Amino acid sequence: MTITQEELARRLREAREKAGFTQEQVARALGLVRPVIVQIEAGKRKVSSLELVSLARLYGRSLHSFFEEVLESDGISYIWRAIPEARQQPKIQRAIGRGLETINSILQLESKLGLSRLRSLPSTIYLRKVQTKLEAIQHGREIAGQERGRLKLGIAPIHDPVAILDSQGILILGLDLPPGISGFTFCSGQAIICVINVAEPLVRQRYSIIHEYCHVLCDLNDLPGIVSRSERGKELREIRADVFAANFLMPEEAVQMFLASRGKSITSRAKTHVLIEEEIVSYEARRTEPATRINYIEAVQMANHFGVSVESVIWRLNDLKLISEKEKNDLLEKDKSEWGKILKKYLSKQHPLSMGKNKIIYQNARMHLLRLAIEAARKALISRRKLIELLKLSGLAEKDIFMFPEARRT
Numbered sequence: 192m193t194i195t196q197e198e199l200a201r202r203l204r205e206a207r208e209k210a211g212f213t214q215e216q217v218a219r220a221l222g223l224v225r226p227v228i229v230q231i232e233a234g235k236r237k238v239s240s241l242e243l244v245s246l247a248r249l250y251g252r253s254l255h256s257f258f259e260e261v262l263e264s265d266g267i268s269y270i271w272r273a274i275p276e277a278r279q280q281p282k283i284q285r286a287i288g289r290g291l292e293t294i295n296s297i298l299q300l301e302s303k304l305g306l307s308r309l310r311s312l313p314s315t316i317y318l319r320k321v322q323t324k325l326e327a328i329q330h331g332r333e334i335a336g337q338e339r340g341r342l343k344l345g346i347a348p349i350h351d352p353v354a355i356l357d358s359q360g361i362l363i364l365g366l367d368l369p370p371g372i373s374g375f376t377f378c379s380g381q382a383i384i385c386v387i388n389v390a391e392p393l394v395r396q397r398y399s400i401i402h403e404y405c406h407v408l409c410d411l412n413d414l415p416g417i418v419s420r421s422e423r424g425k426e427l428r429e430i431r432a433d434v435f436a437a438n439f440l441m442p443e444e445a446v447q448m449f450l451a452s453r454g455k456s457i458t459s460r461a462k463t464h465v466l467i468e469e470e471i472v473s474y475e476a477r478r479t480e481p482a483t484r485i486n487y488i489e490a491v492q493m494a495n496h497f498g499v500s501v502e503s504v505i506w507r508l509n510d511l512k513l514i515s516e517k518e519k520n521d522l523l524e525k526d527k528s529e530w531g532k533i534l535k536k537y538l539s540k541q542h543p544l545s546m547g548k549n550k551i552i553y554q555n556a557r558m559h560l561l562r563l564a565i566e567a568a569r570k571a572l573i574s575r576r577k578l579i580e581l582l583k584l585s586g587l588a589e590k591d592i593f594m595f596p597e598a599r600r601t
Contacts, residue, residue, distance in 0.1 A: 194258060195234075196234050196237060197234040199234075199238070199257060199258075200231060200232050200233060200234035200238075201232075201234075202257050203231060203232055203238065203246060203257065204232040206246070206250045206252060206256075206257070206268075207232070207246075207250065209250075209268035209271075209272075210249075210250045210251065210267075210268050210271035210272070211268075211271050211272040211275060211278065212249070212250070212271070212278060214228040214229060214232070216278055217246070217249065219281075220245070220249050220281075220284065221242060221245050221246070221249070223242075243257065247292075247295075248288050248289070248291075248292050249284075249288050250267075250268075250271070251267040251268075251270070251271065251287070251288060251291030251292070251294075251295070252267065252291075252295065253295040253298070253299060255299075267291055267377065267379055268415075269377060269415040269416040270287075270375055270377050270416050270418070271287075273375070273416065273418045274287075274368075274369065274372065274375070274418060276369050277368075277369060280369065282367070283367060283368065283369055286366050286367050286368075287366060287368075289584070290364050290366045290386065290556075292584060293364065293556055293557060293560055293584055293585070294362065294364065294379055294382065294384055294556065295379075296560055296564075296581055296584060297362065297382075297556060297559050297560050297563060298379065298380055298381075298382055300560070300563035300564060300566075300567050300573075300581075301563065303567055303572045303573070304563065304566060304567060304570070304572065306563075307381075308360055315338075315341055315408070316407075316408050316409070316412060317330070317334045317337070317408050317409050318409070318412055319409070321427050321431060322427075323427075324427065324430060326427075327427040327428075327430040327431040327434070328430065328431070328434050330409075330431055331405070331430070331431040331432070331433070331434025331435040331438065332434055332435075332438050334405075334408065334409070334435060335434070335435045335436075335437075335438035335439040335442075336438065336442070338408065338439065339439060339442065342355065342358075346442045346444045346445040346448070347445070348440075348445070348496055348497050348498060349397075349401075349439075349440060349497075349498065350498065352397050352400040352401055352404075352553065353400065353553050353554065353555050355401075355404070356385060356400065356404055356407075356555075357555045359407075360382075360383070361383045361384070361385060361404070361407060362382060362383070362384045362385070362555060362556045362559065363384075363385050363386075363387060363400060363553060363554045363555050363556060364384060364385070364386045364387070364554050364556040364557075365386075365387050365389040365396070365553060365554040366386055366387070366388070366389060367388070367389060367390050368386070368388040368390065370390075371420055371421045371422060372388055372418060372419065372420055372421075373387070373388050373391060373395065373399040373402065373419045373420075373421070374386055374387045374388055374399045374400075374402070374403050374419050375403075375416060375417060375418040375419060376403045376406045376407055376411065376416060376417050376419075377411075377415060377416030377417070378411060378415055378416065383407055383411065384556070385400065385403040385404070385407065387399050387400055387403070387553060387554070389553075392500070393553075394494070394498060394499050394500040394503075395500060396553050397440075397498050397499065397553065398436050398440065398499055398500070398503060399419070400553055401435070401436040401439050401440055402419060402432045402433060402435070402436040403417075403419065403432075404435075404439075405431060405432035405435035405436065405439075406419070406428070406432055409428070409431065409432075410428055419432070437503060437506070437507050437510065440497055440498070440499055440503075441497050441499065441503075441504070441507050443511055445497075446493070446507065446508070446511060446513070449493055449496055450485070450489070450493075450513070453489055453492070455485060455489065484514075484518070485508060485513065485514055485518070485522075487522055487525045487526070487531065487534070488534065488538070490504050490505055490508070490522055490526075491534060491535050491538045492538060494535075495538060501526050501531075501535060502523065502526055505519055505522045505523055505526065506519070508522075557584075557585045557586050558585075560581060560584060560585040561581075561582065561585040561587065564578055564581035564582060564585065565578075565595065565597055568597040568598075569597060575597070575598065575600070578597055578598055579592055579598055582595070582598065
């Protein structure tokens with residue numbers, strides 16, 4: 192479709208406003224001055240092809256979206272508005288922009304190849320409006336068990352959370368995000384994308400993937416996107432997602448089996464209901480066997496077993512009533528001590544799933560981009576130059592790109 196310079200100017204202004212950028216911020220990002228952006232958006236100055244590419248990348252849009260009948264409006268614009276601090280930090284702004292460019296490239300390649308692997312929502316979603324903290328906790332526990340059953344995961348530890356989301360057609364992207372943001376999830380066209388903060392420890396990244404998965408299952412039906420911030424931890428959506436992640440990664444039966452293997456066959460403190468003066472009161476039986484007390488070493492071993500943080504294990508044990516409030520606080524104190532840090536480091540090295548010093552980013556988006564780019568090149572749907580550009584975007588080092596026959600001159 193051919194559009195006028197004035198219409199393109201209007202669409203560029205609309206894209207900037209939806210993404211929440213000021214003209215000054217756009218000018219700085221493109222190495223221009225604000226009056227130039229003013230002229231472009233007023234239709235008084237033509238925008239060059241290079242500037243248009245840069246603007247598309249900055250706003251997290253595909254280039255052709257500026258020329259479609261309706262300018263795309265989806266979770267990408269929502270994310271830029273929801274993370275205003277990213278626009279103030281050039282490094283993070285570039286990282287997010289590059290990540291969104293990766294997503295757009297994947298969607299374009301799937302369209303060229305006639306694929307429809309990505310879909311708007313998993314086949315099963317759990318729609319329930321929770322009104323109280325108790326409802327959020329109960330729903331998180333309930334759907335964690337249901338989803339494990341639906342996916343036929345049993346009670347085994349989950350060693351590759353990315354594979355689970357990948358099987359549901361969800362893209363995962365690892366990016367450096369501002370402190371306090373563990374990740375965000377949004378819709379883009381027919382795709383769902385979960386972005387994880389790779390500046391956080393690996394165990395936190397694993398937890399965040401499952402946390403974001405809960406948002407996909409429960410919250411994206413009526414929202415374009417969700418940003419998971421530590422300061423919003425008391426919101427009902429976040430409580431439900433945290434409970435879901437803990438129960439999904441550490442099912443109660445699996446925790447009990449692990450403890451039994453360590454000679455700590457402990458049942459959760461029995462809960463019953465007692466009628467006292469015509470009022471039903473919840474009563475929790477007290478555990479009396481001191482020999483079954485869980486120590487810090489076992490908490491670390493359990494964290495390694497399930498691939499989560501020690502802090503998550505301690506809270507999970509408390510949630511299951513396997514340790515008291517006092518025991519929980521004692522273990523958390525040990526976890527923060529220098530002795531605890533040394534012990535964690537030592538025991539982690541002994542675990543077969545130890546990552547060592549290797550930096551691992553939990554994601555599948557760049558792998559999909561590489562695969563789709565190679566396939567499109569083989570079918571002559573993209574040029575050699577475009578292939579090289581996409582392989583660089585996928586994270587391949589330049590020296591490795593030309594190992595692929597499709598990237599070499601024939």
